[in-house]
Amino acid sequence: MSAARERATTLALSVGFLLYIESSAYLQDLGTLVIVYALLALGMYLPLALCGSLSLAYNAYAAIGAYVVAIFSRSAPDLLMLAVPVAILISMVTAALLGFVTRRLSGFHLAVATMMFGIAVHTWLLNTDAVTGGATGIGDIQTPVVFGWTPDRSSLIGLGVMLVWLIATAIAGLRGSLVGIAMRAQRESELAAAASGVPTAALRILALAAGSAIATLAGMVLALVNHFVLPDSFTIKLVFLVLFMPVLGGLATPWGAVLGALVVVAFTFGFDFFQGPGGLTFGLLTLGVLLVAPAGLLGGLAALGLRLRRGFAAARVPKGAR
Amino acid sequence: MELSLLVSCIETGAFYGLVGLGYFLFLRATGVVNFAMGAYVMFAGVAYASFSENPTTSLGLAIICAVSAAVLFAWITEDGILRPMALRVHDEFGAVMAIVALMFVIEQLASLAFGARPLLGRELIEGTAVIGGLAIDFQDLLAVAVTMAIFAVVAIWLKHGRYGRMLRAVGDNEHAARSLGLPVRRVRLVAVLVTGLICGVAGLLAAPQAALSFQSHLSFAILGFIALVLGGVGTPWAPLVGGMLVSAIESASARYIGGFARDYVLLALALTVFSLRPEGLFTIRVRA
Amino acid sequence: MTALRCTDIRKAYGGVDVLQGVGFAVSAGEIFGLCGANGAGKTTLMDIIGGQQTHDTGVIELDGRTLVGDVASRAHAGLARTFQRPQVAADLTLRENIALGLAGARLGSVGQLVRGFVAGMLARTTVAIELVETAATDLSLDRLDRRAGDVTFGELRLVELARALLQRPRLIMLDEPFSGVGDNGIEAIVEALRRLRARGCAILLIDHNVDLLTALADRMALLAQGEIVVTGTVAACLADEVFRRIYVGAV
Numbered sequence: 044m045s046a047a048r049e050r051a052t053t054l055a056l057s058v059g060f061l062l063y064i065e066s067s068a069y070l071q072d073l074g075t076l077v078i079v080y081a082l083l084a085l086g087m088y089l090p091l092a093l094c095g096s097l098s099l100a101y102n103a104y105a106a107i108g109a110y111v112v113a114i115f116s117r118s119a120p121d122l123l124m125l126a127v128p129v130a131i132l133i134s135m136v137t138a139a140l141l142g143f144v145t146r147r148l149s150g151f152h153l154a155v156a157t158m159m160f161g162i163a164v165h166t167w168l169l170n171t172d173a174v175t176g177g178a179t180g181i182g183d184i185q186t187p188v189v190f191g192w193t194p195d196r197s198s199l200i201g202l203g204v205m206l207v208w209l210i211a212t213a214i215a216g217l218r219g220s221l222v223g224i225a226m227r228a229q230r231e232s233e234l235a236a237a238a239s240g241v242p243t244a245a246l247r248i249l250a251l252a253a254g255s256a257i258a259t260l261a262g263m264v265l266a267l268v269n270h271f272v273l274p275d276s277f278t279i280k281l282v283f284l285v286l287f288m289p290v291l292g293g294l295a296t297p298w299g300a301v302l303g304a305l306v307v308v309a310f311t312f313g314f315d316f317f318q319g320p321g322g323l324t325f326g327l328l329t330l331g332v333l334l335v336a337p338a339g340l341l342g343g344l345a346a347l348g349l350r351l352r353r354g355f356a357a358a359r360v361p362k363g364a365r
Numbered sequence: 366m367e368l369s370l371l372v373s374c375i376e377t378g379a380f381y382g383l384v385g386l387g388y389f390l391f392l393r394a395t396g397v398v399n400f401a402m403g404a405y406v407m408f409a410g411v412a413y414a415s416f417s418e419n420p421t422t423s424l425g426l427a428i429i430c431a432v433s434a435a436v437l438f439a440w441i442t443e444d445g446i447l448r449p450m451a452l453r454v455h456d457e458f459g460a461v462m463a464i465v466a467l468m469f470v471i472e473q474l475a476s477l478a479f480g481a482r483p484l485l486g487r488e489l490i491e492g493t494a495v496i497g498g499l500a501i502d503f504q505d506l507l508a509v510a511v512t513m514a515i516f517a518v519v520a521i522w523l524k525h526g527r528y529g530r531m532l533r534a535v536g537d538n539e540h541a542a543r544s545l546g547l548p549v550r551r552v553r554l555v556a557v558l559v560t561g562l563i564c565g566v567a568g569l570l571a572a573p574q575a576a577l578s579f580q581s582h583l584s585f586a587i588l589g590f591i592a593l594v595l596g597g598v599g600t601p602w603a604p605l606v607g608g609m610l611v612s613a614i615e616s617a618s619a620r621y622i623g624g625f626a627r628d629y630v631l632l633a634l635a636l637t638v639f640s641l642r643p644e645g646l647f648t649i650r651v652r653a
Numbered sequence: 654m655t656a657l658r659c660t661d662i663r664k665a666y667g668g669v670d671v672l673q674g675v676g677f678a679v680s681a682g683e684i685f686g687l688c689g690a691n692g693a694g695k696t697t698l699m700d701i702i703g704g705q706q707t708h709d710t711g712v713i714e715l716d717g718r719t720l721v722g723d724v725a726s727r728a729h730a731g732l733a734r735t736f737q738r739p740q741v742a743a744d745l746t747l748r749e750n751i752a753l754g755l756a757g758a759r760l761g762s763v764g765q766l767v768r769g770f771v772a773g774m775l776a777r778t779t780v781a782i783e784l785v786e787t788a789a790t791d792l793s794l795d796r797l798d799r800r801a802g803d804v805t806f807g808e809l810r811l812v813e814l815a816r817a818l819l820q821r822p823r824l825i826m827l828d829e830p831f832s833g834v835g836d837n838g839i840e841a842i843v844e845a846l847r848r849l850r851a852r853g854c855a856i857l858l859i860d861h862n863v864d865l866l867t868a869l870a871d872r873m874a875l876l877a878q879g880e881i882v883v884t885g886t887v888a889a890c891l892a893d894e895v896f897r898r899i900y901v902g903a904v
């Protein structure tokens with residue numbers, strides 16, 4: 044699919060999605076969940092699929108987004124808009140720092156360091172009552188006033204959907220750009236990339252920071268739509284849930300991550316996913332996809348489409364020509 | 366009082382060291398830092414605790430079930446996941462992802478099979494020894510003794526054993542080892558199964574100490590990994606030193622800062638080690 | 654004008670001396686051929702210059718400036734190379750692998766990196782397709798949409814060379830660029846090297862094929878026992894007793 048057609052198709056699908064969830068408050072709840080998961084999955088996708096860097100601190104980045112919004116709303120409601128750049132900055136600096144410390148080590152070191160950071164942040168949220176409200180979190184989060192306009196719930200959700208579309212489209216553009224090529228090349232052959240002059244470590248750090256910024260947006264959407272934050276929304280479980288979305292959807296395009304988020308919410312209706320056999324099924328499914336169908340759902344669809352088209356083309360060839 | 370603290374610190378350190386030794390062997394054999402290993406330990410521990418809860422179950426049966434589960438997981442990791450994956454993916458990415466997925470699968474399996482409630486295992490041996498006026502449970506002595514024995518056996522095996530010696534060659538350069546005609550696949554598998562065995566025993570030793578739940582594996586995985594990195598991979602004894610260090614730092618921080626600080630202190634410790642002394646400790650699969 | 658100067662390079666691998674004080678210089682617009690038996694240390698020397706290997710002692714200068722720092726910064730100082738075993742990203746297409754040379758050249762500083770990143774996200778960078786296509790066509794490469802993992806060894810050598818050319822280097826180092834390459838490819842490489850030389854690029858060339866090397870090079874050196882035992886113009890080398898005995902005689 045050409046880039047322009049991909050953009051038009053996905054935009055139409057996004058608008059369709061928005062119109063569909065408009066119809067009930069319940070669907071809007073589920074829609075919000077899709078937006079939050081999709082943003083988190085996209086944040087994970089960027090360093091993971093492009094650079095091969097697995098970070099497991101996404102619960103922390105989302106928490107930073109949500110809690111910075113909550114704290115601004117509580118302490119400085121007039122400056123609520125300022126929460127956006129502040130939270131993004133905090134996340135990006137942390138992500139860059141974690142990437143920097145492990146820049147010469149293996150991907151396993153990065154995974155462990157980020158996982159520990161995510162766990163430490165959750166502990167901090169639970170135990171620092173004065174700042175984070177402890178186990179009960181922070182409530183009564185206000186809606187920001189954007190140039191005199193106070194968006195209602197539907198508008199916020201609409202903005203969220205547009206955000207997903209914009210970011211997925213931007214990452215799709217990045218994949219084919221020179222920076223995207225450099226990222227994917229260093230993942231497979233660091234030797235070749237470095238010898239060509241690509242600053243490989245800096246590139247990985249950049250991708251990690253950008254991914255964390257996207258995940259921070261997810262936390263903000265969650266806090267603004269729900270009007271409250273709870274520490275237990277940001278446990279390491281969230282990371283596992285989100286990690287498997289890009290894999291299930293397919294790593295070849297960022298839309299795989301979005302599809303993964305949609306599929307997970309559609310199959311669980313937003314219930315706690317890890318009750319009962321759901322989690323096990325999900326984990327096994329992911330392992331299976333990794334092992335036997337690495338292209339994921341979207342990859343499978345694309346292959347099917349190609350085969351159908353070939354089939355039609357073959358059918359159209361007149362008999363005598365064979 | 367102080368002395369009993371020391372005993373528990375040594376015992377915890379021995380446990381971390383054991384998990385670190387598991388990492389060490391697995392890394393040597395496959396080049397993969399297998400943090401699903403915490404899940405092997407957890408599964409064995411929770412399984413043992415669950416079986417031994419029923420006073421009529423024989424301990425022997427519970428032990429065999431628990432340890433074989435850990436060995437089975439190790440085998441699945443190597444033959445079911447890592448080797449097929451290596452055929453297809455050229456970078457370490459596939460292995461990292463698969464290990465994370467596996468860790469999650471084992472966690473969920475444990476919660477389905479044994480429930481979410483934390484379980485405390487029965488002591489392997491009962492009774493108390495009095496040494497210099499201090500009462501020490503036989504269980505504690507057993508844990509430390511078994512750990513030391515495992516380290517000694519592994520060290521001797523790596524130095525003099527047939528597969529142990531070949532493992533060093535495979536770990537140094539799998540490609541070269543293969544072209545020398547070493548049975549790389551078999552050597553890897555043997556080391557992986559030994560890893561599973563060690564994890565199973567670690568689970569048995571941990572289960573009577575503190576109640577374990579299906580979520581305990583994360584901290585096992587993290588602490589064992591830090592023990593490995595702190596100690597290094599120079600000798601098989603290094604993870605034991607690392608484990609003791611981690612345990613000492615952990616209990617000092619609990620004492621002087623407070624229990625809540627554990628996660629922060631461990632994070633700081635890991636980041637410090639990663640930035641100051643990673644090279645020389647890791648020689649396999651470290652980015653140039 | 655001297656482009657590359659190496660002085661007294663020494664390197665030991667775990668106690669085994671591989672290079673024991675190697676010194677030579679390559680001028681701009683010159684093809685310098687380096688030969689030596691298997692295991693003589695030719696690739697090691699190239700790795701040391703490129704920054705892929707550390708060395709024990711010695712100085713490397715490019716255009717009069719000491720060459721230090723990591724591999725990428727040396728590339729930005731004007732160094733490009735190919736590898737004895739071609740290094741490409743197998744899952745990327747040939748086109749993308751070649752474009753990597755452009756990417757490297759344009760992503761030197763953190764500022765360039767961030768700008769490139771933002772431009773990529775806004776889909777503002779069109780990968781300079783013509784540059785890539787031209788570089789490929791010049792080297793007789795076609796069907797650039799193939800995965801690099803699916804093409805022949807010889808084609809990978811050409812991909813590597815095209816990638817290196819797009820870096821617009823001051824010095825290019827080629828490690829056995831002809832081995833495994835078909836006749837068309839060899840001709841294309843020879844042509845490309847002549848054009849590079851005319852442009853004033855310094856070329857360091859390793860190959861076992863003495864006939865090709867002597868036909869192409871301006872000057873040569875023979876590496877043996879960790880030292881350069883013979884060096885000079887091609888004619889002088891071919892006339893040299895030692896060179897004939899060690900190298901030509903051996904082939």
Ligand SMILES: Nc1ncnc2c1ncn2[C@@H]1O[C@H](COP(=O)(O)OP(=O)(O)OP(=O)(O)O)[C@@H](O)[C@H]1O
Nearest residue numbers: 666667671689690691692693694695696697698737
């Ligand atoms: N990473 C390494 N560790 C230890 N020894 C090495 C290493 N790389 C190369 N060597 C040794 O250094 C010597 C020089 O190797 P090098 O690859 O530089 O030779 P070469 O001249 O390029 O040979 P060839 O013509 O076969 O490519 C060889 O004896 C080789 O075994």
Ligand SMILES: [Mg+2]
Nearest residue numbers: 695696697737
């Ligand atoms: Mg060589």
